[in-house]
Amino acid sequence: MNKQNVTIYDVARESGVSMATVSRVVNGTSNVRPSTKKKVMDVIEKLNYRPNEVARGLASKKTTTVGVIIPDVTNNYFASLARGIDDIAAMYKYNIILANSDGKEKKELKVINTLLSKQVDGIIFMGNEITPAIRKSFKDANVPIVLAGSVDSKKTVPSVNINYKNAIENVTSELINHHNKKIAFVSGDLRHSINADHRLKGYCDALSKHDIQYNQNYVFETNESYKDGYEISQNIVDQKISAAVVTDDSLAAGILNWMTDHNISVPDDFEIITSNDTQITEMTRPKMSSITQPLYDIGAVAMRLLTKIMNGDIEDKYKENDVLLQYGVINRESTRK
Amino acid sequence: MNKQNVTIYDVARESGVSMATVSRVVNGTSNVRPSTKKKVMDVIEKLNYRPNEVARGLASKKTTTVGVIIPDVTNNYFASLARGIDDIAAMYKYNIILANSDGKEKKELKVINTLLSKQVDGIIFMGNEITPAIRKSFKDANVPIVLAGSVDSKKTVPSVNINYKNAIENVTSELINHHNKKIAFVSGDLRHSINADHRLKGYCDALSKHDIQYNQNYVFETNESYKDGYEISQNIVDQKISAAVVTDDSLAAGILNWMTDHNISVPDDFEIITSNDTQITEMTRPKMSSITQPLYDIGAVAMRLLTKIMNGDIEDKYKENDVLLQYGVINRESTRK
DNA sequence: ATGAAAGCGCTAACAG
DNA sequence: CTGTTAGCGCTTTCAT
Numbered sequence: 076m077n078k079q080n081v082t083i084y085d086v087a088r089e090s091g092v093s094m095a096t097v098s099r100v101v102n103g104t105s106n107v108r109p110s111t112k113k114k115v116m117d118v119i120e121k122l123n124y125r126p127n128e129v130a131r132g133l134a135s136k137k138t139t140t141v142g143v144i145i146p147d148v149t150n151n152y153f154a155s156l157a158r159g160i161d162d163i164a165a166m167y168k169y170n171i172i173l174a175n176s177d178g179k180e181k182k183e184l185k186v187i188n189t190l191l192s193k194q195v196d197g198i199i200f201m202g203n204e205i206t207p208a209i210r211k212s213f214k215d216a217n218v219p220i221v222l223a224g225s226v227d228s229k230k231t232v233p234s235v236n237i238n239y240k241n242a243i244e245n246v247t248s249e250l251i252n253h254h255n256k257k258i259a260f261v262s263g264d265l266r267h268s269i270n271a272d273h274r275l276k277g278y279c280d281a282l283s284k285h286d287i288q289y290n291q292n293y294v295f296e297t298n299e300s301y302k303d304g305y306e307i308s309q310n311i312v313d314q315k316i317s318a319a320v321v322t323d324d325s326l327a328a329g330i331l332n333w334m335t336d337h338n339i340s341v342p343d344d345f346e347i348i349t350s351n352d353t354q355i356t357e358m359t360r361p362k363m364s365s366i367t368q369p370l371y372d373i374g375a376v377a378m379r380l381l382t383k384i385m386n387g388d389i390e391d392k393y394k395e396n397d398v399l400l401q402y403g404v405i406n407r408e409s410t411r412k
Numbered sequence: 413m414n415k416q417n418v419t420i421y422d423v424a425r426e427s428g429v430s431m432a433t434v435s436r437v438v439n440g441t442s443n444v445r446p447s448t449k450k451k452v453m454d455v456i457e458k459l460n461y462r463p464n465e466v467a468r469g470l471a472s473k474k475t476t477t478v479g480v481i482i483p484d485v486t487n488n489y490f491a492s493l494a495r496g497i498d499d500i501a502a503m504y505k506y507n508i509i510l511a512n513s514d515g516k517e518k519k520e521l522k523v524i525n526t527l528l529s530k531q532v533d534g535i536i537f538m539g540n541e542i543t544p545a546i547r548k549s550f551k552d553a554n555v556p557i558v559l560a561g562s563v564d565s566k567k568t569v570p571s572v573n574i575n576y577k578n579a580i581e582n583v584t585s586e587l588i589n590h591h592n593k594k595i596a597f598v599s600g601d602l603r604h605s606i607n608a609d610h611r612l613k614g615y616c617d618a619l620s621k622h623d624i625q626y627n628q629n630y631v632f633e634t635n636e637s638y639k640d641g642y643e644i645s646q647n648i649v650d651q652k653i654s655a656a657v658v659t660d661d662s663l664a665a666g667i668l669n670w671m672t673d674h675n676i677s678v679p680d681d682f683e684i685i686t687s688n689d690t691q692i693t694e695m696t697r698p699k700m701s702s703i704t705q706p707l708y709d710i711g712a713v714a715m716r717l718l719t720k721i722m723n724g725d726i727e728d729k730y731k732e733n734d735v736l737l738q739y740g741v742i743n744r745e746s747t748r749k
Numbered sequence: 750a751t752g753a754a755a756g757c758g759c760t761a762a763c764a765g
Numbered sequence: 766c767t768g769t770t771a772g773c774g775c776t777t778t779c780a781t
Contacts, residue, residue: 094758128759
């Protein structure tokens, strides 16, 4: 019942060596004679000594913890990335401080600051948009930062993503090939680069390649919620639109269920293809066709990249560092063959 | 471009006071003459000084960070609790170190240790089971611990939950009232106290109150996955079971969809009621009836309780501290009226 | 109201 | 291979 925490000094005294030696055996750095090493280890065991990482952090200027900024853990897309991040972090002996931001700039800025004051060794940022203020605080931070599943329109920060533009272009083309003339593009906030510069661009490119006129009425801006999907569906149908490319699975589920609830058969009368291939694509009836993204891997690779940068293993960290992972498309039941 | 971080010493010098005074204005503790306070604040602003929380943690023995152990962030049930935890933590100026355990004792033990070595001020634990080893490490930890959405059969740790037994008993009774004679109980690992001692108990109590014979063949032990639900359904149907009480929403969705896929009408031919009221209960067709739990609140209340204990605001922290939040039942479309 | 000084527990030269 | 000695940046008595 050692209430008082035992320190390195206690171990040193008890085993008749200096604290430097204890530090050495604990860190496995530099050589220590096997016999004294064993002696120290025994005392550590006996006293149940556990190094104080805070003291270590102060002395070494490394905390072995990284900050992870996430819009909302409750969102399966981001949660999947987070899982990949944490697993790789654990693999490299890092811990993560997880902070929800709701994708709000103000919260993001605040949390970046507290993370920095906690001396994290690096930050993984997930967010809808890298605003100028965010970009500035990234620049001022003296720790490396990597984006996961998030794009920086200015490409000023290393990131890992898929090629959203190509992916959306692919599925839009497929829908066009199914003879759909009017195809909706249903996304989140169009002020966000990921939606405007990448996904909408892909949609537009597909249209123009097939000589289809772009119609602004067919693009729907939402909050990417199930409810939003359900609510905009009437409007979609009223315009005689026959297919939709959707950027979020919950959102897509809302549209799908509205159709079903209104006796519009999917995929016979209406086709839907969504973007994130989260678990819910399998749970709806019909199951949803989707772009497939290696969600876990995006997080994992981002964390791996961060460890490399923190380690100085990367020649030029300002160099091009936008890794694009492979995406795919899975045709389930919300699209025709 | 202040590459070198500015320290408390720098602002002390720059503003012509001692570091003790700077510390005082930063912490707002004890009195400082308004004029000198302003002077210091200005310098802090000018130098863009940000207190080093690690140094502060070492000196004060408080890190204002708490550890959160979670089986899997990717699981919406736990993610919802985590969101409640983080929000309240932020409200009280704490950060959370989030660690996934997969509910595996070995990982849990390991992570408890690293959390403790990082000097967290407290821990919120979510897990399926408090094993003797876990209980021991909790006892040895010299920081408070609170369970969220998790039960300790020995009631040795403060916790916040709902009354799982009563909830399951309620819904089972309802199914019995719908004239179902054979009702399945589909749960996760029955070695876990929450399933065996609480939920199964509730199921049994409902049966016995209605003079229905308990039949072991009607209880299904699973991994609580969608896939498991889908796979056990044939067995359920083969036994002429006409309703199921399920402990997890994905699991329930699996059963529901299997029924639908096999032309068994829910709820006409088969009734299902699930337990967690996560988002997917609204996404399936028919929508699933469910026990409703205040998921976010369970996390939030757990965190609030932890802050109180950390603060010493609770008289006797060894006293009965099992808070039970209100649950409800919502009848959607997978049960008859 | 403010300053001086002693740590907090550990790492990291620097000696030897 | 091992010990000595400075700090790391801040909080916290104890004086004044």
